[in-house]
Amino acid sequence: MIKSKSAKVGDWCFIIICVLVSIVCLVPMLNLLARSLSSTDALIKHEVYLWPKGWNLEAYSTVLGDMKYIRAFFWTVFLTVVCTFVSLTMTTLCAYPLIFENLKGRSIINIFITITMFFNAGTIPNYLLMKSLNLLNNPLVLIIPSCMSVYNMIIMRSFFYGIPDSLRESAEIDGASFFRILISIYLPLSKPVFATLALFYAVGRWNGYSDALMYVNKDIFYPLQLFLYNILNNINSVEVTTQEGFSTPGLTESLKAAIVMFSTVPILCIYPWLQKYFIHGVTMGAVKE
Numbered sequence: 001m002i003k004s005k006s007a008k009v010g011d012w013c014f015i016i017i018c019v020l021v022s023i024v025c026l027v028p029m030l031n032l033l034a035r036s037l038s039s040t041d042a043l044i045k046h047e048v049y050l051w052p053k054g055w056n057l058e059a060y061s062t063v064l065g066d067m068k069y070i071r072a073f074f075w076t077v078f079l080t081v082v083c084t085f086v087s088l089t090m091t092t093l094c095a096y097p098l099i100f101e102n103l104k105g106r107s108i109i110n111i112f113i114t115i116t117m118f119f120n121a122g123t124i125p126n127y128l129l130m131k132s133l134n135l136l137n138n139p140l141v142l143i144i145p146s147c148m149s150v151y152n153m154i155i156m157r158s159f160f161y162g163i164p165d166s167l168r169e170s171a172e173i174d175g176a177s178f179f180r181i182l183i184s185i186y187l188p189l190s191k192p193v194f195a196t197l198a199l200f201y202a203v204g205r206w207n208g209y210s211d212a213l214m215y216v217n218k219d220i221f222y223p224l225q226l227f228l229y230n231i232l233n234n235i236n237s238v239e240v241t242t243q244e245g246f247s248t249p250g251l252t253e254s255l256k257a258a259i260v261m262f263s264t265v266p267i268l269c270i271y272p273w274l275q276k277y278f279i280h281g282v283t284m285g286a287v288k289e
Contacts (some may be wrong), residue, residue: 027050029264030050031048031049031050032257032260032261033052033257033261034048034049034050034051034052034053035048035052035253035254035256035257036059036060036254036257036258036260036261037052037055037056037057037059037254038052038053038054038055038056038254039053039054039055039056040056040254041054042054043253043254056254058254059254059255059257059258060258060262062255062258063255063258063259063262068219068227069224069227069259069262071220072222072223072224072226072227073224073262073263073266075220075221075222075223075224076206076223076224076225077266079139079142079143079205079223080202080205080206082143083142083143083146083147083201083202083205084198084201084202084205086143086147087146087147087148087149087152087197087201088194088197088198088201090147090148091148091149091152091153091156091197092156092182092187094113094148094153095153095154095156095157095160096160096178096182096186097178098110098157099157099160099161113150113153114150116150117150117151123214126145127214127215130145130215135215136215136216136217137215137216137217137218137221139221141211141215141216142205142208142211142212142215142216142221142223145211146204146205146208146211149200149201149204152197152200152201155193155196155197156190156193156197159190159192159193160186160190163185163186163189163190167185168181168185171184171185199270199271202267202270203267206224206225206266206267207225207267208223208225209223209225209226209228209229212226213226213229224262224263225263227259228259228260228263231256231259
């Protein structure tokens, strides 16, 4: 099929927009990477833009040599894996029953669930609730309150709606229970939406720090992003000294960039493994039989 001239112009405009957006997203990352690998003199003179000058790995050795960063990193990895698994389980258990038309009170349940998307008690009542549940300074406070997103549940429910009812009905005729139908039919056909929501939950937990900031005082439970927040928030009072005892502002700037790269790159490496499922998952929710 031969495209018209206006269609070709539209394609080129779309390509140019995608390239510009990609550049806008990549340039800050390249600048951070260059700053983390540059010498202190180049950073002090503001000579570093998109390419490192005076290659220097001292910032990375400082980060990797500090056990509090390593501990926070592995704790955040563990927290992200657990939260993603728990969140997917809770989202599935909430979305699956709501696809059945004969579920009593389904409309009322949908209304109550949807209300939580628009209204919440607020920060102080939430803090008092966590305190009354004895969850303050407890690692469970980083898992339980955010174990399910209503928005993600609606996405999964919409995907379940797209699975033909004939598959479920045939399984019911054969005597399969609701749980067996979920395990044998819905879950195997829902890999795209599971990958999509897993990415949403994992990125949200990996980048989250506000809940730890409000509810956790023990540094052993600090996620990596909270350490990054504390460093960037107090950077004016932080001094990094060399072995000779001299203060080096350039090393401080390089250390900031290295910490940001240290906390950003791992979650970026997950996306290529989920890309095909992610694209399929965000486009299949509206497909109906």
